[in-house]
Amino acid sequence: MDDIDGLPKVLLMGLKKSGKTSIQKVVFDNLPPHDSINLKTTVQPEKTTVKSNEFVKFEVWDFPGQSDPLGGSGAAGASGGNRSTIAANILENCGAIVFVMDCTDNLEDATKRLIETVCAAHAVNPDLCVEVFLHKVDALNEVQQNDHLLQVRRSVEDVVKGRIDGKRQLRLSFNLTSIYDHSVFQAFSVVVQKLIRTQLPYVLELLGMLNGNSQLDLTYLFLSRSKIFIGEVERNRTRTRTYDLCSDAIDVMMRVEGIYGGHLFAKKNLPQIKNSQQEGDASSAVGAHLASSVFHLSSDDVIYVRELPNELTVVMMLRDDAFQNKALIDFNVNVFSNAVSEVFQAGSSNSR
Ligand SMILES: Nc1nc2c(ncn2[C@@H]2O[C@H](COP(=O)(O)OP(=O)(O)OP(=O)(O)O)[C@@H](O)[C@H]2O)c(=O)[nH]1
Numbered sequence: 001m002d003d004i005d006g007l008p009k010v011l012l013m014g015l016k017k018s019g020k021t022s023i024q025k026v027v028f029d030n031l032p033p034h035d036s037i038n039l040k041t042t043v044q045p046e047k048t049t050v051k052s053n054e055f056v057k058f059e060v061w062d063f064p065g066q067s068d069p070l071g072g073s074g075a076a077g078a079s080g081g082n083r084s085t086i087a088a089n090i091l092e093n094c095g096a097i098v099f100v101m102d103c104t105d106n107l108e109d110a111t112k113r114l115i116e117t118v119c120a121a122h123a124v125n126p127d128l129c130v131e132v133f134l135h136k137v138d139a140l141n142e143v144q145q146n147d148h149l150l151q152v153r154r155s156v157e158d159v160v161k162g163r164i165d166g167k168r169q170l171r172l173s174f175n176l177t178s179i180y181d182h183s184v185f186q187a188f189s190v191v192v193q194k195l196i197r198t199q200l201p202y203v204l205e206l207l208g209m210l211n212g213n214s215q216l217d218l219t220y221l222f223l224s225r226s227k228i229f230i231g232e233v234e235r236n237r238t239r240t241r242t243y244d245l246c247s248d249a250i251d252v253m254m255r256v257e258g259i260y261g262g263h264l265f266a267k268k269n270l271p272q273i274k275n276s277q278q279e280g281d282a283s284s285a286v287g288a289h290l291a292s293s294v295f296h297l298s299s300d301d302v303i304y305v306r307e308l309p310n311e312l313t314v315v316m317m318l319r320d321d322a323f324q325n326k327a328l329i330d331f332n333v334n335v336f337s338n339a340v341s342e343v344f345q346a347g348s349s350n351s352r
């Protein structure tokens with residue numbers, strides 16, 4: 001992932017007005033969701049480069065919904081052979097396709113486009129993942145959401161399995177999403193995790209060690225200043241909606257830092273944390289130029305957020321009594337941070 005020219009691509013596809021540009025802007029440009037009503041229709045593919053840190057970099061390609069880039073109309077007038085060349089070009093270096101379907105609209109046309117997209121993608125690269133976002137679910141109740149999910153999944157899988165080489169497993173996942181809550185960030189996190197497939201098992205292993213050795217109930221590793229997480233492990237899940245709580249905790253920490261510690265947003269060449277003494281105790285570690293915050297919840301839970309070098313942030317949820325061992329937790333976080341950097345560095349030097 002280190003070569004800027006060869007960055008993996010995430011392709012946003014789907015019918016017009018399904019919400020592709022809104023998703024891209026809300027997730028990566030901090031667009032307030034309500035402002036998405038003013039977005040103009042996309043007329044040509046738009047590329048955004050996302051450089052979360054030294055190791056997690058990719059391009060998001062937002063395609064206009066009015067034509068099908070992989071099917072007939074995107075390659076207007078193209079013969080079958082040309083069409084497959086166009087599809088191969090579009091899908092070159094593609095890490096994942098995000099196919100967006102508007103749940104509030106008639107799903108039949110969208111399902112047809114999805115089937116064409118999955119078949120075209122499978123013909124070029126059978127290992128390519130297609131992540132379907134059943135989008136705008138804020139307009140539906142839970143029963144309707146599940147009905148839509150079942151209906152689309154069944155019709156796509158039945159048709160596609162009949163059309164493709166049955167020996168290869170179909171890489172198709174479904175997510176219920178809305179820009180008005182955390183669901184779209186969680187779903188996009190899964191997409192980003194697909195782009196770091198080689199390093200992910202090692203990162204999860206390290207997160208598991210941090211979690212277990214520090215008596216944590218739950219640990220997330222986020223890309224800093226985003227709501228995208230690249231790993232999660234749990235020992236005890238004491239609450240539901242933990243993702244919402246943890247990503248909101250980062251948000252609060254960053255906003256407070258924005259007001260009281262502007263250096264956070266201008267920092268460059270951050271030092272590696274070597275030991276816990278460099279960290280401040282509560283809301284900000286000014287000396288290390290890395291933020292940290294502690295949130296005591298009304299239950300006996302604590303959320304401990306620590307920004308790490310390389311634009312990563314670890315969020316830990318634990319019981320109040322386990323937090324008495326903060327020095328041990330800090331030590332383990334520092335060891336974790338250095339080990340994760342090594343995993344990514346090894347990954348990027350292998351891919352060169
Ligand atoms: N209720 C609801 N509306 C949404 C959501 N996401 C997007 N929208 C609305 O859907 C409309 C279309 O959004 P766009 O992002 O422009 O759709 P698009 O897929 O990029 O459309 P094209 O560029 O024409 O292909 C806008 O009015 C958005 O406000 C959502 O999660 N919930």
Ligand SMILES: [Mg+2]
Pocket residue numbers: 020021022040041042062063064065
């Ligand atoms: Mg658009």
